[in-house]
Each structure stands twice: as structure tokens, then as C-alpha cells.
Amino acid sequence: MDITTQNTEAPPPAPQPSAASHKRARRGSTRAGDRVFLGLSRGSGIFLLVIMAAIAVFLAYRASLAISNDHGNFLTTFEWNTNLTPPVFGIAVLAFGTVVSSIIAMALAVPVAVGIALFLTHYSPRKMAGPIAYVIDLLAAVPSIVYGLWGALVLVPHMAGLFGWLNDYLGWTGIFSWQGGAPRSLLTVGILLAIMILPIITNVSREVFRQVPQIHEEAALALGATRWEVIRMAVLPFGRSGVISASMLGLGRALGETMAVATVLSPTFDIQTSLLDPGGGTFAQNIASKFGEATDQGRDALIASGLVLFVITLLVNGAARVIIARRKEYSGANA
Template sequence: MSESPMPTKVGPDPTVHSGPTLGGGAALPRAGRGLERLFRWFSTGAGVLVLVVIVAIAAFLITQAIPALRANQANFFTSTKWLPNDVAHPRFGIAALAYGTVLSAAIALVIAVPVALGIALFLSHYAPRRIATGLGFVIDLLAAVPSVIFGLWGRDYLSGPVTDLSGWLHRYLGFIPLFGSGGPYGNSILLGSIVLAIMVLPITTALCRDVFVQTPKANEEAALALGATRWEMIRTAVLPYGRPGIVAAVMLGLGRALGETIALAMTLGATFGVSIDLIQVGGNSIAANIANGFGEANATGRGALIASGLLLFAITLIVNVAARAIIFRRREFVGGQS
């Protein structure tokens, strides 16, 4: 804090000849004009930088991918083979990887979203304040666990119980194609998805809780005064009000699940196949395949991996645009109230 010179300049200052004085403080020199301009340039620059980085990433991916895509002897979009390191006949396709990426992320959300909504509602509307604060802290802590730890834990600890679960699912629900495999079980889409679900839980829960807490008291009381039970109040006031926020939370979770690399590299079976079966050993994702394959890849192999990265980039972009569109569509109903 510097001492302001303002009070001494309130009256006419004989040392400053700044032309006719237009009443009040119009003729007073304003401190901080330069700072103002500097800050504007700084914030504009920061905004532009984001765009530059995104364009640079896209340009990098495209230029690196093109030579490999030219050399590819299979259809990049439909082939499930991944043999880019074959010097004589490099052939690779994204189908199995993209399928595994989307499938594992989708299963993860199916598991995580109901749990996240439940925890968030418990924290915002059911738990006593002290428990809510403590539990909220633990959930946030879960978000701080590095993904490699989740990967290790999933591979070395969770794979046993999931193997048992797979056997159980097959025995009782084997008529559903999802659980059709008779074994062996272990590193599977199911295991990867469960680990992913735990990883997306914190961010989804935290966002949903923040949205639920913001429900206007007036709306909650309106529902209660109509004779709603607590759950009915949540259904009539809290959930509809929070819907755009829930969608955003789910999409952010989906973004995390799609891009998750190391935990999936450690828990998926790293095979190249397209199967609806969740419990058989197998499964792969774009990001996990890049992590697994980059070390041993030759020039074409690296280009192929980068091409797959480009597709992942496109998928996450589409997911985000879709999320924005959904949120935007509901805006009239939420923004309407003063």
C-alpha cells in the first residue's frame, strides 16, 4: 500500500497547467493508466495463448501423423490390426483402440455417475454439516492420488476380486453378451472401467455437490411447502436446477476417462480386438496403447501412434462441444429467473 497523493491534489494545483478545468476531478491526472493497459494486454495475451497452444498441438499431431498414414497399407479407420512397425508392410487401424477407449469410458461412467450423484446429494442435502465437510475432504483427496497409483492398485489388488466378480457375472448373467466369456479373466475392460470409475468419481462428485449446494433456498422451500418429502424436493427442485451442472460434471468425468493413460495401460489386456464382452482378458485404449507402444516403435510406428492421438483429440473435442450444446439448450429454463 502506497500513500495516495490524491488528497493533496483535490484543490486547484498551481504547478499543473492542464488547460481549462472541467469541474470536479476531470482534469486530475489518473494514476495507473499504464498499468491498466498492461493488464489488458496481459489478459488478452493469455487468452490468445490458449488458442495458439491448441493449434500448435493439432498442427504437431497432423504433420507427424501424415507420413505414417501415407505408408499405411490398411484402412486407418476400419482396421483393427496394429502392425505399424512392420517395415515391409506397415498396417494399422484405429477401430479396436477407439472402440476400447469409448467402451471403457462409457462403462466407467455407468458405474461412476450414479455413485457420484448419490454421494453429492448425501453431502449437500442429507449429511450433517460436520460429516459433509469431512467426507467432502476425503473425496477431494481421492482426486489427488496419481493415476499410476490407481493403475498399480488396480492391477495388483483389484484384479483378484474382479476376476471373481467376472466368474460370478458369467455364471448368473452369462446369457447377456457383455458377460459371455467363460474365461480366463483378469486384465479386462471391466477391471479398467472400475479403476476408471473410481478415478472420475472425485471430480464428478465435487462438481455435482457444488451445483446442488447452489440450489436456491426459495425453490427448495417452494417444494417443501407443497408437501414434498426430502427426496421429492430433490426431484422437483434440486435435480432439475442442477441438470446443466450434472451434464457438465459427467462430461468432465468423460473427458478424464477418455484421456486416462497409465492406469488403463496397467489394467487393460492390451489386445487388439472389438468385442462386446467386458470380462474376458483384453481391451485397449488409444492412450494406453500410446504409452505401451511408444518405446519400441520405429518412425512409422511413432507416426501411427500420433495419428491415433489425433483421433483421441478429435473425440474429446466432440465430447466437449456436445456437452456445451446440451448445457446451452437448457439455458432458457434456468437463466429465466431473476
């Protein structure tokens, strides 16, 4: 009896496509519209970087011309007189006023904005949340000069009572002592800036809180959590990076606000120990008030101060990116 043997050898492996064939296949499967959109997106990003680099080079060049002629210390001089021969100017007062007024604005605006956003998304009835959100959106569209006029005509005259109360109860600290002058101080500017940036932070935070996965909140409720515990354990951790981004947007407007600050503040090139005493200044306010009458040397000096504000803004945005990068586990993509 013949026994037929079967061929047990494995078939030869199929030829693997080369990298070039993979690239051709991928290129062929991509639509022309996708390639055009990819090119436009990439070109837009590169063009934006080129614009930022051009701005930085321009500011640095003009700032170097001004600082080279400055006979004071650009960082520590408490004076701004570019019409002298030789000119003497410095940014110590401007940097102090810009940072202090922005810190006051953020300290007042961020807690209130987050509270409003949580109320609109998790507490308020839908019929009430809609009109409130609409009014907040309108506040974000109000021009800066309108805020400035309101601050000068309404806010400043009504700040005397608050300043008197702070002087009576906290004047011993020196920071809140008041000599009875006009309340055109850095504290007034900070309050006005807080009102201006409140709609921005509120709107962005509200949209972030709306993106919280419903399953997270339902899981917390199923474990017996109260509404506040749901917000504390599920909503706030998820929206932390979004709130930080919203706060940085508001801080960017506070740092660069011009007309509102120029309308409310009584500028002097002196650093006051009390936040209630009139005086001080900010970068944007100083540029707006002195640019029209400045000489070529004065304009270069103002551009030099603008370079410092530009660097401060970049540092703030960089710090925000670092903070957000550490909270990737709460990002919407990983939810």
C-alpha cells in the same frame, strides 16, 4: 390594461455528445488497471486458441505422414505393426476399447457421484459431511499409477467372483460370458476408471448443488413437497448443467487415462464380444506401451492415433456445450 404575452416556444435542444466524445469519456473513466486486466485476459484467451491450433496442426501433419504409408485401412484394420515393410496399422480396436471402457466408467460413476453430492449437501449432518468431503478430495489427488497398482494387485484378483456371477446369470447374453481367464478385461478397466473419475464428478456436483437458491427450496417446502420432491423439482433442474460439466470433466480423464489402464488391461488387437474376456486396448494405453520402442514411422502412427483421440475429446466437449446451452433457464446467472 396591457396583457403581457409569454414566450411559449420550446428551448433549443441541447447538443448531443458525439460518439467520439462518448468513447473518450468511457476511456477516461476506465482505470489503467482495468485496461491492463482486459488486455491480459483477452491475450490469454487468444494465446490458448493459438496453442490448440498449433497442437492440431502438428498432429494433423504427422498423422498425414503415417497414414500415407499405411497399407491397411487406418479406421478398420485390426492390427498394429508399424515395423513391417510396408507398415500395417489401424485404430478399430483402440477406438472400440476407449469408447466402451469410458461408457462403462460413466455409467457406474455418474449416478454414484450425484448421489454422494446430494447426500453431502442435503441429507448428511454437517459434522459428517466435512470428513467425507475431505476424503473425497484426497481421492482426487491420488496419482494414476497408484490407482493402477491398486487395480493390478487388489482389484483384478477380486474380480473373479463378480465375473463368475455375471457369467452364471447374464452369460446367455454373450456380453457377460466368461471363459475363466484372467479378469484383465474392458469391464475391469471401466470399473477402475469409474473409481478414478468418481471424486472429480462428486466435487464439482457438490459445489453446484450448494449454489441452489435457498428461496427455491423453501418455496417447494411451503407447497408441501417432501425432501425428495424438493431435490427433484428444485435442486436437480438447477444443477443439471453443472452435473453435465462435471461428467464431461470425468469423461475427459477416462478417455485419456494411460498408466492405470496399461497396468490392468491385457491388451490384444482383437475385439471381444464379451466384456469379461481379456483383450482390447485404448488409445492412451497403446501410445504409452509402444512409444518407447517405436521407430520414426511408428511414432507418426501413434501420433495419428492421438489425433483421433484429440478429435473425440473435442466432439465430446462440443456436445456438452450444446446440451448446456439448451438448459440456460437453469443456469446460476438466471436464478
